[in-house]
Amino acid sequence: MPTILVVDDEASIRRTLREILEYEDFGVEEAVDGEEALVALRENAYDLVILDVKMPKMDGMEVLETIADEGYEVPVLMISGHGTIETAVESTKLGAFDFIEKPPDLNRLLVTVRNALDHGELEVENRRMRQTITEQNTGDLPPIIGESDEIQAIKDTIERVAPTEARVLVSGENGTGKELVAKWLHHKSGRADEPMVEVNCAAIPSELIESELFGHEKGAFTGATEQRIGKFEQAHEGTLFLDEIGDMSLSAQAKVLRVLEEHEIERVGGEHTISVDVRVVAATNKDLMEEIEEGRFREDLYHRIGVILIDVPPLRDRREDIPPLTRHIAERVAQRDGLPPKDFAEEAIQRLQRYDWRGNVRELHNVIERLLILVEGDVIEGDDIDQFVQPGGNGDGPTQELIEAYNDFSDARDQFEKHFIQHKLHEHDWNVSQTAETIGIQRSHLYNKLNKFGLERGD
Structure with a gap:
């Protein structure tokens, strides 16, 4: 079920839009002004934003410009009781999908909402295809x-x-x-x-x-x-x-x-x-x-x-591949995330080879990423493997280390959210629908999270 963020300072308009949209089986959340809308967008993923133009504190045009500047890939439908052609044109230039006058015509509103949602899904699909084609044509395919x-x-x-x-x-x-x-x-x-x-x-x-x-x-x-x-x-x-x-x-x-x-x-x-x-x-x-x-x-x-x-x-049947895989994954993760490179001590490699890796290369990748983020120093030692990998190779990094690794709340939250989503996707073999249902969010929200964190199958 798509979720729509309705942003309007008039409670009656928000209530009317909620009733209309929920009757059509859309999920609806509300924001009373532009500042509250941006907070919601930074903390959640939405399939569509319905945004009033005239609001206190921060008007809709400022919000629309911020959405574009911060890279939120969500269609925006502008509404206004004081609409002019100039405002409609300006909002379209800033990236709005469409512009509707208040009070909105019911049929036009629903048709425009559905078209905007279809457009958003098509954009996500096109981005995935372009990403795949770019990877193939640039030779950036992992060996x-x-x-x-x-x-x-x-x-x-x-x-x-x-x-x-x-x-x-x-x-x-x-x-x-x-x-x-x-x-x-x-x-x-x-x-x-x-x-x-x-x-x-x-x-x-x-x-x-x-x-x-x-x-x-x-x-x-x-x-x-x-x-x-x-x-x-x-x-x-x-x-x-x-x-x-x-x-x-x-x-x-x-x-x-x-x-x-x-x-x-x-x-x-x-x-x-x-x-x-x-x-x-x-x-x-x-x-x-x-x-x-x-x-x-x-x-x-x-x-x-x-x-x-x-x-x-499976990886447990070819343990001699673990040393080169470990070093290759560590190099790629460090380059991708801008992390300082780290070497693996021979004892650390030997301990990694003892695990059965029930999640195979995918699980090894997650463990190495965890080690690069949470281990201090330039070399990952055998004791680090014991600390951050549970016996059997399915461990989660200790919460305390995650807390100590980040001073900024937003960074810590993003890292936890990223690892949580990765873990759940791997549990469900990257079945996005099942994962979304299990963790209690909309599938479209989960797709937005994948785009936000740059997660792809094989990570």
Whole structure:
């Protein structure tokens, strides 16, 4: 359910807007002036802001300008009882999505709110796609680190398979790096200049998967206020990465199988087929043969996607990869977060090698980031591993060290929030919907937090 921040100094206007929006199943929060609105925006994430122009202390135009300056990527709908063309034009130049006069027409208000929310979702989706494409085209793709025979075999397979059009199924436990393997397959392919589009099959409700994959036409169903291009079309001439395909519903599997056979899709509500040229790479943490036996996965789809099979072993089965992984992750995290670099004493490395790392490389990454932030000095010693990593490799850093590491309340809060969200996402294998439900916030709020902290799957 999207959450909207209503900012107006008139209680009657706030009450009217709340009643209208809550009747349409929107969540609503209120602010009585511009200063209170900015406090709310700095502490919470919203899907839309409805902002009055004329207010005491700080008017709406000042708030709108601050929103732009501080980089809040949220659509803003301006309202005013003293609206002029000049004000509307100025607010649009400052980034407002639209301008509505008071008292607002009910139908126009709701249509504009829905359009603004759709626009905001599209902007988030476009940013993710641009980020993915930029990473691929700039060569900033993390290398596959490891000295074990298993990792070397995976690298050799990528070199041989990537230039072909063969479909690949990557299997392995959560956190082993299946997505990174998929990205390297695309990066070394003849499709590297085209987009790689990712779909987390476990995160999409079964009733929405068809629209997500194949798109829909405007008016195809309730809420389809504009045409949507599906993931298959977005990946045309590129690569489509179907992550956690073992969680896809049987009905969606049947539709995907048909596309792989006919190389055509039809948008929901559409009347024409559209040809697509897509290479599919899939990944799963499940035993698909067992899923087939249990009737939860189609055998014909398995044979379509599993031309080449790549299994990524868990970290506990290749402990010799932990030293180079540790040093590589430490270097990247320090560069990314502007932290001073730290060396790992040999005893610290040896202690890291003793853990089973049930969260695999993903968990190791989190532990190293924790060590870089909380350990004082230039060298991480064996005792630091004992202090900041619980036996078994699943420890949380002590609260006291986090308290002592930061003097500024905002910085400490942001670090705790970032680590809390990372931890919960990893618990749910980056299923954003499940994570949002578990921690009690809206999915759109969680997406905003991911953007704020620069969190990506694989962190």
